[in-house]
Amino acid sequence: MTFEDNIPDLHHISDAEAEALCARLRGDLLQIVSQTGGHLGSNLGAVEITVAIHRVFDTSRDRILFDVGHQCYIHKMLTGRREAMKTLRTFGGLAGFPKPSESVHDAFIAGHASDSVSVAVGMAHARTRMGEKYHVLALIGDGALTGGLAYEGLSNAGDSKEPLIVILNDNGMSITKNVGGVAEHLARQRLKPQYLRFKKGYRKLMGKLPGGGHIYRFTHKLKTAIKGTLLPCSMFEEMGFTYLGPVDGHDVRRLTRLLQYAKDIDGPVLLHIRTVKGKGYAPAERNPDRFHGVSRFCLETGEPVQPSKRDFSKAFGEAMCALAEEDERVCAISAAMVPGTGLHDFFERFPERSFDVGIAEGHAVSMAAGMAKQGMLPVFAVYSSFLQRAYDMLVHDVGIQGLHVVFGVDRAGLVGADGETHHGTLDPAFLDTIPGMTVLCPASFAEVSSMLRYALFQCTGPVALRYPRGGEGEYRGDAGPETAILRTGGDLTLVGYGTLINEVLQSATQLAELGIEAEVVKVGRITPFDPTPILDSVRKTGYLLVAEESNASNCIGQRLAADLLLQNIPVKGIALQNLGNRFIPHGTVEQLRELCGLRAEQLTKRAEEVLRHGKKET
Template identity: 65%
Template sequence: MNREQNGPHRPLLADLTDREGEALCAQLRQELVEEVSKTGGHLASNLGAVELTVAIHRVFDTARDRLVFDVGHQCYPHKMITGRREAMSTLRQYGGIAGFPKPGESGHDAFIAGHASNSVAVALGMARARTAMKEDYKVLALIGDGALTGGLAYEGLSNAGECGQQLLVILNDNGMSITANVGGVAEHLAQQRLKPQYLTFKKHYRRIMGKTWVGQRIYQFTHRVKKALKQSLLPCSMFENMGFTYLGPVDGHDLPKLTRILQYARELNEPVLLHVRTVKGKGYLPAEENPDAFHGVGPFDPMTGLMKKVGGDNFSAVFGRKLTQMGREHPEICGLTAAMMGGTGLGEFARAFPDRFFDVGIAEGCAVSMAAGMAKEGAIPVFGVYSTFLQRSYDMLIHDVAIDHLHVVLGVDRAGLVGEDGETHHGVFDVAYLDSVPGMTVFAPSSFQELEEMLERAVLEIKGPVAVRYPRGGEGMYTGSSGSGPAVLLREGRDLTLAGYGIQINDLLEAADLLSKEGIEAQVVKLNQITPLPTELVADCVRQTGALLVAEDCVASGSVGQRLAAALEEKQIPARIYRIDCGQEFVPHGAVRLLKWDLNLDGPGIARRAMEVLGCVK
């Protein structure tokens, strides 16, 4: 996104005094708790980044300078400062502002963010483009909160440190990604290095010594001596070995000090890494005491911190319970996750079998490759992962797992529409990309009981790579089991065949009921397996009805509907075919029920489209 480069530019909070800035931080914290308690969202990470965000906006002009967030779930204070404070009541709501940075929403959002570990690489690309296009602005990458557990972060750091260009990487160290072992002497020396007098002297010394050849030689010698001493005493050798000027660690809740150090870093025309220590959940006791629980929350009581809606059972919990049960009977079963133990329901398995549970951090590719190695040696690895994050390990699925037909089991959580997290988190691509993996089997349970049955088959019966995909949340009206066949006819009918899988079956059954009231009798075919795709039952049904409608919450390309249409054409079965899916555009954020209504994937929408297919719209 190009931004205006000419004319006067000043940071939005440039005129704030330290006292005014601290008052603003307190106000932002209060409003964060109030608003997120109503809308839900990411709370603890945002509370911990308040002073850092205010300091950045005192020093940098994000309408011109590029601030690249990593993961992006700590961007709420940034949104509030950059003109979206009044819109926080719509946060993550259908038609409201997004819970992650979104360039289309504001010119202050430099880049989309929702996955992890890419900020440094993106910022480096911006810095190189700035140089190539002879433009003048600053580039910042704000990384932390687990993002440094991903290998892509180190690829970016390695390249950025060598670039020699202005690039400021701010490491928000809240204990979730890096915890440096800093002793008393190192801590004292670090604080001395961050004093204004030292920073001012260092800046002038560098400028003066660079004016003459002799001065440059002296500066190079003293710099080498100082670097050797720092590496022996301070926890910064890794970053300095990469080519960064290391600053820190600094208290991330000391606004005056943060502002001064950012002002100093802004003047350095080189790669700089600023190490900032923050407390996740800062300023709100329930979040400070339990930052994991308040990382992502639903609506809660801001006075007590108690959730307003106590969630019932869900597919993730059922997955974890069943795997734990199987683990007791089969010691070769191992559980893996990528920094999502709680979200994938694997906490119980981890507690029961600590020697057989592995959390690789935000490194999905590593998890799949490690699972391949485990499978090669006879273990049965089960990787619980969100659909949207499994995308990051596609190459490993092909190269490490599929070529040797290794038995790796994927528990693909959050499949389909996930709701308020929006474009970056909807699990709408796995149907297509998993189908492209040779030898892959993909199950799509529609109920808790089916999830348990299919997981058992995936682990103990199927050979080669296998995935069990299931949605976020709980089951619908359909709670039974349709057996072990790849497809089943749930409802008889003569006028139309409705086909789908997963919990979309609930909407298809509702649509069939609505159509029945209009005198239209629809068959409902449930696909228990979507790769390899069972086509015979659908073909037999369509031969009877002459019309097929497939509904699924995934992208159109590579969808089951597209594949069924191709199969019917190959079988030369004449039929009117209609598909309802997510199309080829990214689906925005909002409650799943509203998104399904918008996409015509709910019962009434499916019934309406069915009547269009049959040509009997009133």
């Protein structure tokens, strides 16, 4: 689905018109996100640089890469999607991240951090090899420079000699500020238009004169040596970049001039801009972490429309604090997601046992392995989709040695509005591939607490405790880590785990009203998986329906089907209801469960089909 309509041409607007446009866009952005929710602070900080990019480049041809993609709202508004912004992050509406299927102006999907420079190098190489002409830009920042992949990309980009522009959006979340009056003065002087024109002309002249190349190289080395003693950003030039900055990232006039200059440089350029996260909205400027991602809020006060309720992340954080009081070996690790994973109170109460490593999940896992090897009890709280980036460390640094590291896998299952880049639907499969791994799936707040205690003090080897975004359902029990029969019946076996068990229990109630008695089995530990209680139930009922909020590959249902076959247990009917092998779009969790056939009413119909088909066969 595309949304492009009424795309403005900004190439010929005046500086005054550009400034007025920035003010209008910032106001529109506040109005929109206050109604839809979304990533606010980062977009408020990226207004001027986005407008400047659109003044200089043609985003339908030139490739603009956002890192991370939550800085793209203004870009969407400038590429024909202004009216559609009211559908932001809703089912069938605009995605909260760049999405090429949505617009030709979106060069690459980007929901995770630190990959933009690597992708930019790839696009630049493709352009050169294919003899095409377009510009490649990577807008990186907002914490993305804390990820190791960013430095891999920067190192290769500088060495590649490919013409490309890296815009470093420094909002205080990634790197430290330059210090010292001399450094500030030199930075201002070397960004003046007359200096840039002289530099460009001098390079061109030396290229034409006999021996000019030697003279240019000598003066360039001398200048670099002097500058290196005064400016702390020579790292980028040593990598091979032409470094421009730092410059005020909210000065659209100056940004436009610098981008025009950078556009003509034959080689990699790094433009260092300084921005304020939440710029132009006082509550967001005062509290950028809180306004990074927001639900609907009152524009006048900044307060959420609906007060936040206790959720699984909060329950996890509370359990962590309680267990840390009991054992001084318990420590917490976060990859730049302390509030998001419920660890704020832990970090406040136990600062000496709290470690935020930035957007560096691979490093976090390896660091946790080192802690565990030396006798600590490390708990790494991380979103499921972000843990994907640390699979090699899970295998090599934790799994092979069987180290006792606990993973709080937040946002397991369908997460809603953030969509396919953030759904936690792959971890049941990839965690199961690691020998010695234990994977627990609490379905209530009580089970979060009891299973975390079990993971820390009764398990050995790596343990993952996976729980969803949001609150608990009608099920409030605590069956522990074992498989439990929640409802007995002789007509059909219904299996589920996590909070999806609420849909399964509701379906069983609906089936009972139809005269069908279903036995409901809740799985507490999906790896290692003990199928015995379920197989015993199927021996009795002859029918099986497994509901899972995970992809089909290596799901519990497939494992059960294999066990039934291997043990020669006769089955009259079997159905596996999961997400299939596909990426699920954005929408509310309820809408997405309905899309995948996982609502209670749909499970009831599916159960009826299985029973009806089985009776026909017999």
